[in-house]
């Protein structure tokens with residue numbers, strides 16, 4: 001990897017398998033959360049259509065296709 | 068240097084706040100449009116059932132909604148906040164993994180650049196191909212197709228941004244002038260987007276009777292909501308990781 005930036009000023013830790021694992025886990029959980037807001041119809045939330053209906057206006061205004 | 072945990076927590080908090088404020092913006096600018104659209108939708112539905120003469124076969128459920136309109140207005144804040152948290156988490160991961168590849172010595176510029184890239188790829192590129200619709204616009208039977216194409220535009224948007232960055236670095240070989248890099252990057256981005264727009268299916272389900280002004284106002288409110296969200300995410304994250312800010316300065320410095 002090219003590192004043209006002097007790393008002393010960079011705020012992030014160096015890449016490691018451990019970091020990548022945590023990063024992957026975070027992205028997975030975040031995508032589940034986004035899915036819950038944007039697309040879920042009870043399959044993930046186990047709440048029937050309740051959460052889906054509750055977040056209806058948000059879905060429309062966040063630009064997600066709804067109905 | 069910060070740990071991943073510290074970078075992530077900052078992303079989640081900034082995402083939550085950005086989502087809440089975007090939700091407030093959506094509440095003020097968008098809710099009146101959604102109310103108007105729902106009124107049109109209900110008028111259409113009752114007119115339709117009278118025409119059909121078959122009564123309330125599928126509209127019976129609409130008389131007792133699962134969540135009241137007030138509940139949905141509250142739900143707007145919940146949706147925007149949770150969406151903000153999710154974006155904040157993904158943003159923190161993106162920042163951690165891509166920081167060293169962004170050619171700037173400033174963490175603030177890196178955060179702002181990443182937010183700008185995400186905004187173009189995740190908001191603008193999908194917006195211009197499949198602009199968001201209020202209730203009463205859109206055929207329920209095509210929801211799966213519309214969802215898939217929407218997700219596709221999102222991925223294509225991020226690819227287009229990547230193509231733009233790669234191209235701007237490639238043309239740098241031929242002359243390291245800002246305008247050359249900008250033109251090269253912009254051309255690659257626009258070309259990718261135009262090709263994708265031409266290939267992706269056209270979807271036009273706006274009924275001729277739906278007021279054009281209302282549609283326009285709703286879409287502006289939606290674009291504004293997402294613009295607020297991404298702007299606050301970028302600026303907020305830049306501020307949250309800036310070690311010159313008093314709060315950040317007091318946090319422990321990890322010996323490398």
Ligand SMILES: [Zn+2]
Pocket residue numbers: 056060066067202
């Ligand atoms: Zn809807």
